[in-house]
Amino acid sequence: MTLTNLPEPDQEVVARSSTIIKDLEQLVARDAVISDEEGRRAFEADALTAYRQMPLAVVLPQTTEEVSKVLRYCQQNRIKVVPRGAGTSLCGGALPTADAIVVGVSKMNRILDVDYENRAIRVQTGITNLAISEAVSVQGFFYAPDPSSQLACTLAGNIAMNSGGAHCLKYGVTTNNVLGVQIVMMDGEIVELGGPHLDAEGYDLLALVIGSEGQFGIVTEATVRILRKAELARPILLGFDNCEAAGQCVAAIIGSGIMPVAIEFMDKPAIEVSEAFAKAGYPRDVEALLIVEVEGSEDEISRLLSDIVEIAMPFDPRAVEPSTSPEQSERIWKGRKSAFGAFGRISDYYCMDGTIPLARLAEVLPKISQICANKGLKVANVFHAGDGNLHPLILYDANNEDEAQRAELAGAEILKLCVAVGGCLSGEHGIGIEKRDLMGVQFSEADLTVQMRIRSVFDPDWLLNPGKVFPLEMSEKAGAAEAA
């Protein structure tokens, strides 16, 4: 796909490549600078694989001090920097340009302090999301935000994108679970924001940093909350004749005062593909499927599940399967969890990430089908029903340039629809380059100007992760104004 423009690399910087690489090698440990073509190629893309750009060089520091030296050097020499965690971004958040240095925190992955009594853990942000939960699991604790890429994604990336996950309906997203960060600014200054205490002093700078998509600084350490795991968790599977009934059932569950830990929705195309691969025993004759998970003691769970069955009855469910054992729970989740993988086996797909108000689900799904059908494409939907985050999976052939472009266009129309019904462009993945040019659909010029001014406070020269989040013409205009 080449619909989204990438900023033109600064040829003056590119011409100085070998000098820059030599300078960087003086600042950090010997093997921390990757300059050979093979080595750099591993960093030319993230999970938005249609877009690739070889960076000028890659630096993988081992300490906050090294990060500081590298950023200071880059600012002094007006070299752009693209921060990187594990490169799992689905929106091009870690995509480099030819005149940029990738600074990756993946080597900085240590646990620094675990404090169960105060329910906090301090880590280097190159640690994977799952490793945080694993570190405290034996004592019965976990770190709540759990994006589906948690095996690979880093806390640094989670912080940059304000990542969510299936647990976030009940436990919140990254910004609700981070207490403090150590952030290296573009001028090399190392700043502590927050700490092991709840609530910021002064302005909520943490709130601004979290979700700033690598444009405010590089976060190298963080203190996050750890919570006691619930005793048990178990799902119930419900199947419906139509999406409207499923949506109304979700509304009724939430309206009853039950707070499930997750509510997942799959439409018929998603069920079909997932079943073909996972064989989890999902009902084949339903238009929509819900998986609702509740937490608590054995007794509490049985009661909650039977309450949910009762709540679901008026919506005429075709399938009702409360889990009564860990094996059954695993089977119920298996289909949903392997859905994306199942799709990957049959087709390339483009995963969208808009959010809509729950009440509009029944209206939006057929429109999504229509948008894709108009472009000659098939689509399946997975939906975090509790919080409105929709993942349409648009199927296309990546080898077919025309199909790829049509998929991208369909995706953009879908996101515009999400905004039109009162939702937003991105629920989890962030803007990156993928949705940059749609920002004007959700925000006015005044709104974007407010955001760009904030960026200038943190990174006056706009050297961090350039060409992302804001439409290029707007950011080029603003960048020129800053430089003037």
Add this chain to the structure above:
Amino acid sequence: MISGCAERGLPIEVVGSGSKRAIGRPMESAVTLTTTSLRGIALYEPSELVMSAGAGTPLSAVEVELAGRGQMLAFEPIDLGPATGGPQGAQTIGAVFATNLSGARRIQSGAARDHLLGIKGVNGRAELFQAGGRVMKNVAGYDVSRGLTGSWGTLAVLTQVTFKVLPWPEASVTIVFLGLPDDLAIELLCLAMGQPYEVSGAIHLQAAVAERLDHPGLKSMGKSVTALRLENFANSVATRKQRLKEGLRVYGKALELDNRESIEFWSELRRLSVMPYGPSLLWRISTKPTTAPKLVAAIKRYMPVKAFYDWSGGLIWLEVPATDDAGTAEIRRVVAIHGGHATLIRAEPAVRASVEVFQPLSPAVERLTRGLKEAFDPAGILNPGRMYANI
């Protein structure tokens, strides 16, 4: 109006109902801008857990509307009116987010700022803007709405706020332990928070503070009060209560407050009636829970103190005698050593004018703070000096 003032450099005092006028550094202002006419509930979808209201809508009106549908603001905003000599229940919903003063349930449900979904506002350049939206999962652009919380009207005037609401729990029970010293109390509270029972309130009142409670039984005991709240469906609460008490046996006999008493108890704490208005001064200190008793003991070496520990020790409301400098030097030194931050909540205007009311910022954070002020309000007209001198 704002653009006029910006042009002429006239400072504006930004208020909702003015319930927190007595907090912060005293300001000189030429004009007062109040949001009280920006009132009304614009949107309320109980099954989507979302409400939007004009920033000047009284908090009480919001809560009545929510209660009618069995819902609430989970973070129980603190009412500082009575503690600072003002009327009870006067605050606006906009102020709740502008000041981010959350109550006891914050420890389980998150702070006010965690429930904010979006805002509309006007900055010091008289530009109308909006941020966020009405949906829970929203990472389009920077988190500007949350970034404005805790800014006390110094960056923008909020005109509308959209926020997450949650179901009112079916049942509430409170377990109370009497006579524990501060350090054991905090140990108990932290232990309880580490259990899978979703404790939704964890506080400790020193004896001298507990005797100010309305609850006749607790008030007359003459002992410290350590309390844990459980909220859920009724049968869950009953079982969890038993198991929690069982696990805390070593701390002594536990009393119980049933549903009605429990609701009343935490309602009282929310009004901060245990720190009533008077000549004494009131500090609000945020720290790591296990540090809290040490921090209070350290301050006590310099002056008499009365403490109400909230958030299992993560928040301390500290009453100290009236002095010209509010004990600032000693208190800030102790907080610097132990970690955390402190805000002077109640003191005479002359005192608040002469000391640092909000936690002094590190040089780097001060630069970022100034930068944001400059970005939102370059003419420096919105509540100038309310939080920090010259910002």
